[in-house]
Amino acid sequence: MNENFYKQRLSKLQSLLGSTGNDAIVVASAANLFYFTGVWIEAHERLLALVVRSSGETCLLAPDLHRGELADVGFDTVFWRDGEDASKLLAARLESCTNVAVDGAWSSRHLLGLMKHRPNVRWSDGAPLLGTLRQVKDERELELIRRSAETLNRVMSAFAPRIRAGRSESELLDELLELWKREGIRDLSFDPTVATGANGANPHHTPGDSVVREGDLIIIDTGGVLDRYCSDMTRTFCVGEPSEEQRAVYELVKEAHLAGIRAVRPGATLADVDRAARSVIEAGGYGAYFVHRTGHGLGIDVHEEPAVQADNDELIVPGMVFSIEPGVYLPGKFGVRIEDIVIVTENGCESVNAAVSKELTVLR
Ligand SMILES: [Mn+2]
Incomplete structure (x- = not known):
C-alpha cells in the first residue's frame, strides 16, 4: 500500500462517499479489493471485506488464514478465525454509520448477517460508486x-x-x-x-x-x-x-x-x-x-x-x-x-x- 495510486484510488472513493451521502462502503469482490490493495485473494465462502468510511478511516476484515498475504498491505486489519461471527466484527466497524453502500458483488449471506447486527442502517448498492471509479483507467x-x-x-x-x-x-x-x-x-x-x-x-x-x-x-x-x-x-x-x-x-x-x-x-x-x-x-x-x-x-x-x-x-x-x-x-x-x-x-x-x-x- 506504499504506492501512490492505491492512495489516490482510496481518496477518490472517500470523496465519492461524501458526495453521495454515504458514511461508509463495504468493498468485497476480489477484483475491487485488488483495485484498492494490490492483493488478490479468493476468500470463497469466508468473509473478506474492506470498510472505507467517508471520514477516511479504513479497516480490512480478513480470514486469519490469509494473514501472510496481507502482511504488507498497510491497512488496519482485523483477522477472524473459523467459528467466530465475522459479520459481528464487521458491524463493529460500522459504529455510528447511517448510510452504508455495499459492494454489489458481495455474497448476500454476508450482507444478511451484517444487516442483523445493524438493523438501523440504510443500505444501498455500492456497485455504481465502484463502477464509476474503476471505469476510468490510469x-x-x-x-x-x-x-x-x-x-x-x-x-x-x-x-x-x-x-x-x-x-x-x-x-x-x-x-x-x-x-x-x-x-x-x-x-x-x-x-x-x-x-x-x-x-x-x-x-x-x-x-x-x-x-x-x-x-x-x-x-x-x-x-x-x-x-x-x-x-x-x-x-x-x-x-x-x-x-x-x-x-x-x-x-x-x-x-x-x-x-x-x-x-x-x-x-x-x-x-x-x-x-x-x-x-x-x-x-x-x-x-x-x-x-x-x-x-x-x-x-x-x-x-x-x-x-x-x-x-x-x-x-x-x-x-x-x-x-x-x-x-x-x-x-x-x-x-x-x-x-x-x-x-x-x-x-x-x-x-x-x-x-x-x-x-x-x-x-x-
Ligand atoms: Mn466482449
Missing part, C-alpha cells in the same frame, strides 16, 4: 490493458490458420487453449467461443462436436488475463468461399463495428456509440438480429462499467476502456460478430486489437 492500467491485448492479438493471429474444414469445435478449442498456454497465460477472461455454421447464431455457444464444413462462417471469441487485466476480442472467419448473404452480413457488421469506433470520443455518450453501430445494422435490414448491447467495459473484470447501450446517457471520458462488438445472429444459418477493445483518448479512441485484420478472411 496510465498504469492502460499499459497493462495494452500488453494483455497484445498477447491476445498474437494468439488470435496464430490460431486463425489452424481453422479448417473437417476439424471439430472442441479440437479447435484445445488448440486455442494450447496457444494461450504457450504465451504463459493460464487464466482466461472467460470460456472461449468457437461457433461454426448455425452454432454462430447463438452468441454464447459452447464449443462441442460440431465439425467445420466448407462454406461455414466461424466465430472465435476469446480473451486472457495478464497481470490481472483482461483482454477480449472476437473475429469471424470464413472457411472456403462465402455465399452472397454471408459476405453481405459480414460487411454490414464490419461497417457497424467501424461506425461504433468512429463514434467514440470524449463528450459523446455511450448511447451515441450504441446508436452509431446499431443504426448501420438496422439500415441494412438486420436490426432484429442484433440482440445485445454494443459493448461492455473491461479491466480487472472482463465485464465491468461502462455498458455501451441505448439507455446509457453517461458521457465518454478519456481513459474509459470498452468493447465495440456488434453482431448479427441468423437462427439456423450463421452468425457474425466483430469485437475490439478501445481506449478512449483526448479526441477519439485507440483500438488495442487493430493489429488483427477485420477484412473477411477466407481460410482454406
